[in-house]
Amino acid sequence: NSRGQSREKDGKAQQAWRSLDHSQTVKVEVLGEEDTVSSETRRKYFRLLPYCEAEGPREICRRLQELCRQWLTPEKHTKEQILELLILEQFLTILPREMQGWVKERGPETCAEAVVLAEDFLLMSQGTERDKPKVQASIRGSVKPLLNISVLKFCPSNALLCV
Secondary structure (H helix, E strand, O other): OHHHHHHHHHHHHHHHHHHOOOOHHHHHHHHOOHHHOOHHHHHHHHHOOOOOOOOHHHHHHHHHHHHHHHHHOOOOOOHHHHHHHHHHHHHHHHOOHHHHHHHHHOOOOOHHHHHHHHHHHHHHHHHHHOOOOOEEEEEOOEEEEEEOHHHOEEEOOOOEEEO
């Protein structure tokens, strides 16, 4: 009986979802100017669009194309500007979590700005890491500092050590 109620609720939720107007273009036009919706908001619409089986693959792909065009606005931006947006997004995505949050809070609009902010973050955090103990290893009975472990980080995406 609880399964029947669950299906009924799911059916009502899907029906309500389908009855909503999900057209981002309409929302942008209602606001007046396309620029009133930030590029970040349009990026999120594009990146967070859920796959809805009821709509089917063709409709989802059409909506993704529409949302991508609204985010990247190819009619207004050059190829270089579009590449800059995509590279900036990926750069911010692969930053370590704490650095990523700090850089994103400052809202860089270009890769160059994001790099400077990331470097500033590293400089700030180096001051606090100087006090961390150094890793030591025993070599033929003598103990020597080999490296500062706080400087090394493992990058699982490409299995390399980042120094």
